[in-house]
Structure formats: C-alpha cells, structure tokens
Amino acid sequence: YHPASEDVREEFVELHNTGDEAVNLEGWSLRRGVRFDFPKAIVPAHGYLVIAADADVFAARHPGVQPVVGGWNGVLSNRGETVRLEDAAGKTIDSVSYADEGEWAIRQQGLPHYKHQGWDWLAEHDGGGKSLELVNPALSNKHGQNWAASTVGTGTPGAANSVLNADAAPMILEVRHSPIVPRSTSRVQITARLIDEQKASLTAELFYRPDSAEAFQSAPLLDDGAHGDGLAGDGLFGLSIPAYPDGTVVEFYVRAQDAQNNSRSHPAVSVPDDAPRANLLYQVDDSAADDSLPFYRIIMTRAEKDYFLNMVRNPTGRFSDARMNAAFVSRMSGRQEIRYLVDIRNRGNGSRWKSPNNYRVDFPSDTPWHGVEKINLNAQYPHIQLLGSALCQQAGLLVSRSRLIRVRLNGVDTAVTGYPMYGTYAHNDVVDGDFADYHNLGPVNIYRTIRTGSMEADFTYLGEDSEPYRQVYFKETNAAEDDWRDLIQLC
Numbered sequence: 001y002h003p004a005s006e007d008v009r010e011e012f013v014e015l016h017n018t019g020d021e022a023v024n025l026e027g028w029s030l031r032r033g034v035r036f037d038f039p040k041a042i043v044p045a046h047g048y049l050v051i052a053a054d055a056d057v058f059a060a061r062h063p064g065v066q067p068v069v070g071g072w073n074g075v076l077s078n079r080g081e082t083v084r085l086e087d088a089a090g091k092t093i094d095s096v097s098y099a100d101e102g103e104w105a106i107r108q109q110g111l112p113h114y115k116h117q118g119w120d121w122l123a124e125h126d127g128g129g130k131s132l133e134l135v136n137p138a139l140s141n142k143h144g145q146n147w148a149a150s151t152v153g154t155g156t157p158g159a160a161n162s163v164l165n166a167d168a169a170p171m172i173l174e175v176r177h178s179p180i181v182p183r184s185t186s187r188v189q190i191t192a193r194l195i196d197e198q199k200a201s202l203t204a205e206l207f208y209r210p211d212s213a214e215a216f217q218s219a220p221l222l223d224d225g226a227h228g229d230g231l232a233g234d235g236l237f238g239l240s241i242p243a244y245p246d247g248t249v250v251e252f253y254v255r256a257q258d259a260q261n262n263s264r265s266h267p268a269v270s271v272p273d274d275a276p277r278a279n280l281l282y283q284v285d286d287s288a289a290d291d292s293l294p295f296y297r298i299i300m301t302r303a304e305k306d307y308f309l310n311m312v313r314n315p316t317g318r319f320s321d322a323r324m325n326a327a328f329v330s331r332m333s334g335r336q337e338i339r340y341l342v343d344i345r346n347r348g349n350g351s352r353w354k355s356p357n358n359y360r361v362d363f364p365s366d367t368p369w370h371g372v373e374k375i376n377l378n379a380q381y382p383h384i385q386l387l388g389s390a391l392c393q394q395a396g397l398l399v400s401r402s403r404l405i406r407v408r409l410n411g412v413d414t415a416v417t418g419y420p421m422y423g424t425y426a427h428n429d430v431v432d433g434d435f436a437d438y439h440n441l442g443p444v445n446i447y448r449t450i451r452t453g454s455m456e457a458d459f460t461y462l463g464e465d466s467e468p469y470r471q472v473y474f475k476e477t478n479a480a481e482d483d484w485r486d487l488i489q490l491c
Helices: 055-061 302-312 382-394 433-438 467-471 485-490
Strands: 012-016 029-032 034-037 048-052 068-070 082-086 092-097 106-109 119-122 132-134 147-149 171-178 188-195 203-210 217-221 236-241 249-257 263-266 280-283 295-299 324-332 335-345 359-362 374-378 402-409 425-429 447-449 473-475
Touching: 048 055, 055 068, 171 249, 171 263, 171 280, 188 203, 188 217, 188 249, 203 236, 217 236, 280 295, 280 324, 280 335, 302 324, 382 402, 382 425, 425 433, 467 473
Parallel strands: 048 068, 295 402
Antiparallel strands: 012 048, 029 034, 029 082, 082 092, 106 119, 132 147, 171 188, 188 236, 203 217, 203 249, 249 263, 249 280, 295 324, 324 335, 335 359, 359 374, 374 425, 402 425, 447 473
C-alpha cells in the first residue's frame, strides 16, 4: 500500500483461498479504498490471486507470478483505509481496515528534533519497502496484531507469506480500564481479550504502577467469570486493582503467553528492557466535571509531562515537534471517551513560544477520534478563532471548524481566566485528508502555509522548481506523490 518508491502503480492486493475448492471471482469486485471489477478469474484451492494497480508494472517487479489481474481505479492510502471484497450480489465476503500505527506498528523512540526526543511509530510496511502480510490465515484478519511487515523485500506475491505462522503469540485486544476517570474511592477494573489458535492454557499478566513508584507490580488477569471478565472461558480476562489517591497517574501494560510459550506484550514497544516504556495511562480525579463546555484531559507520566513543559519553555525546545505519549479523555454532552497511546506535541508558528502553549493531539491511525486523526488545541485568543470560523462558515467558505473547550494537563487547568483566554482553548480542525473527507472533496491537494522571517506564502511565482515553495508551503494531502504542479500553476 505504500511502496518505497512512492510509485502508486506498484501497489497490489493479494487474495488467498483457504478452501479446498477453486473459486471463480467473475462479477466480484473490490470496493472502498480502490475499485476493481473482476473478469473471469480463478483462485485455486489453497492458492493465490494478485490484483495489481498496474499489471505491467507488477509483472516487471514480480516476473513469473501468476495468476494476476490488474488496473484498478483509485489509490491505497498510505495512512490506512478499508479494502472490501464483494461477491456478484454485492455481499461483503471479506474486508480489512489496515493502518500504519497502533496495533499495526510498534512504538519506539523517535529521532531528536531540536535536540529533544519523543515517541514515534515503526511500521516497515509503511514506505519501508516491505509489504503488509497476514500472519495466520486461520485467525481473523481484522486485527493488526495478525499482520506484520514481510521479511522479504516487496513481499511474496503468488506464494505463502514470509511471516506465515500457524502458532503465533496470542493477540491482546480490547485492553480497557474502568471507570475511565476513577475516584480515589474506586478500584479500577482492567480487562483484555486474548485470541489464539488454542484457547487452552492461555495466561495473561497485568503490570501496573502509580507514577511515583519505581517498580511495576504484577498480577494475573483471569478468565474465570469472577473478576469482571464476563463468562468463564470466553477469552476476556480481567482483574481489579486498588484505588489510589486523588491525582495519581497510573500506567499499565499486559503480557500474554500460550501453551507453547509464545508471548506478546501490549502495547508493543521497542526499547531496551531498562528504558521507560510508552504504556497505557489513567489518572485518579475527585474533582467535579464541568459540563458547560467540552472537557479534554491530557494524561502523561510525571517524567514525560515535566520533560514536555521544560521543552516548550526552552527558547530552542519550543520549536521541537517531539511527541509525548499520553492518554486523551474527552467529555462531551456527558459522554466520556478515552484514547490510549496518543501523541502530544507543541504546535504553532507565531504563538509557539507563548504560555500556556498550544497542543497538537495525534490519535493512532487505527483508533481515530470522532472520525479524525489529529486536532489542534490553541491557547491564544480562542474567542477570536471561534468568531472567525463561524463567520467564514456562514459565508459558505471551507474553513476549519472551531469550538471552545476546557483542557487539563494531568488534572491542572493552565488556561488564563481573563484576557486573552477566558479559561478556554480553541479546538480547531486540522485541514488535511480528514477535512477533505468530511467535506466530500475527493482526492484534492491541500497545502498549509506559514510565514518565516524572510519569506511569505503570498502566491509569488518562484519558478518551475518545487524547492523554493517548500519553504512556506506544506503538503497536507497526497504528500507521497510529491507533485507541486498545481501550486506552481496557481502562483
């Protein structure tokens, strides 16, 4: 879905027939991400069929692979989307919603940016030259943990997947804590669902600690029907852990093992054993929630929060886009939601150096929030941003929607009570692919513009080379194609 060359003609999708009889796909189709109507095409029993974006390009890169059909309409998103297989009657036979983050990737330390380091997602199938391969066809293909980057460059179309494994580690799904915002009098229920080739002898262990503790405590998650885990033997494991004092941040992760000693941890993190992990988080809070405005909580470990605040207050560090690991809790119209493994960074151009700082919130691409992967929380003059957005919308212009919200970082509201914040932040839509989808714009090119000390994004014609434009114009959609002709023509 994301070739290293950025040539979308190299994309392909492979179907595997797990049955004992050949299947004729004539009249079937691919829908959603790309559109393709199958001619008479036979998938042999236990065999494969490749659908290529461009059959000639595929044949040149993978000579001898058969059977192949090709020539679809559309492009596979580099961030992730749904690919759906329908039969001749329009019935969905199978679908996969892939992504490049969350369950489809590994959390790791990012590269330093302005001498500060945060977290990033590693997915070698995302432009790293590898294909995205199913691990065990006997289990559901809807879970990112059942997929992995091919161990062979460009994948193994027409043959068994390089990562094929009929005895993989258990998948750890639907890890949750409840209540979302516990009080100091509340024990907290942790649950996780395990999926494996064999249900017998599955074990799960919970590791947790209050933020002030050096070592994690561990306890078994149980599937006996007596620990908030549903019915005994249903694959849902649970345990309640003790209450903690008001304001305590608790981090936790889960490790599972099967009878063959195959093990997996969630979240998947690539760091040395003695290094801090990017874990799941919650915070105890006894304060009353204010429902007069939407209410967002950003929760970090104390170490990451202190690192982040010192960074944004530093003359050089405030320009860093290093991203901290966080949990994000929203409360809107009395309904609470949580997203784990969220990225938080400083943002802004002219306002990046001000205090309180702005926030960019990036949600993992496989668990978007209200249909978007990113939101901007702006601290400066939120009332003016709200007014400007409302006026533009009333005028019929395409514009980022703005709304007033309250924000707490680890339980602390840093918004200035008077001018220019009046105790609020502005939640503004990010103008990107999600914005285009919301407004049904299709595959448009969207550019973000900024001003620098010496250049302005004022549509001055700078010649036919794209390089000068890159200084103040930034592609928010279709960045992989790197085609600047429309902007140059406009200028």
